[in-house]
Amino acid sequence: MPSPVQDALIELMIVAASSDTTMTERELARIESLVGRLPVFEDFDMHRIAEVANACADKINGNGGFEEVVEAAIAAVPQKLQDTAYSLAVEVIASDLHTSQEELRFLEFMRDHLRLDRLTTAAIETAARARHRRLPDTLTQG
Template sequence: MVAVSAADENIRTSELVRIQASVNHLPVFADYDINRMKEVSQTVFSLFEQEDGLDALFGLIRDNLPERLFETAYALACDVAAADGTITENENRMLEEIRYELSLDRLHAAAIERGARARHQT
């Protein structure tokens, strides 16, 4: 979620609110230590500054996220991207990269994207 928000180098309040709400309310984060948010964010920002940082980021994700949660992670990323009502070109590229790196089926990804778009429609 943080990577999608930071992808366009403009982290919006609506995106931060979406991340916070997701972490506070979704069952997938029931055992998550909220105090790790700052550390995770700093790690993402640090990796974005490195030449092969994106590869390293996806390596960390694949190593630490169970495969059964890949679609959930993508859905949350889509919600963050759509939170401000606009998906920038950089956010869209990040979503494409996430789809690829997590080997998500294109049809499933399209359904997830459509759901995010519907939830954040104004």
Template sequence: MTDAAFSAQDALVALMITVSASDATIRTSELLTIQSIVNHLPIFAGFDEDRMEQIAQTVFDLLEEEDGLDAILGLIRDAIPETHYETAYALACDVAAADGKVFQTELELLREIRYDFNLDPLHAAAIERGARARHLKL
């Protein structure tokens, strides 16, 4: 799969996995969030969940390469229509916020995604605030 392009759904899953793996620890809460997103959001209608393991392996393989993160972000950007960049960023923010704490490496990755997707700063801030609000604990 590393040689083939991602579908848009593959790319969204790859982005969420990349955010989860960015702090070198994939937490259960992050995996559960990814699973819930894939199971419930209309953007994943018809997605073959059996592909998740293959997508994850591609992400992990690329992250081991020198410019692997740039390669992953390039594949993701190429696969997702520009009209869905904010959706992709929202999913990334939800995964980053899933465990109730956003680590520095996750913040840096989110900043890079905002830059790569050329997101409006106000839109990005609103998306981030929504993610924080959804993942607050009592």
């Protein structure tokens, strides 16, 4: 049976990935990877990702736009998982190694609607940057 919480977490990742108007292959692969391996998605039917993504796109293109989708998704996420929701969004945005102004505004919008303190969100953002960092060219050349 589909979980509204899992769907909401996926919707937040979809909105995060498309907040700069384009969802890259790397971002989509990251979403699939996160859903496939994290305990919060442990009994999620992987075949439903496309269904949830398409429903999310329809909602975004509807009357309320992305703000309504984000607000509804956050409302569906229990307080205990709000840091998880923010972490998932940050992880998807960090995955393409470039953060646009639109993506930063999206994260700010999420921070404003989640009940998380600034220290927690800063720690989540720093950890994501550290996980996605690459070796500088000077270290890889020999």
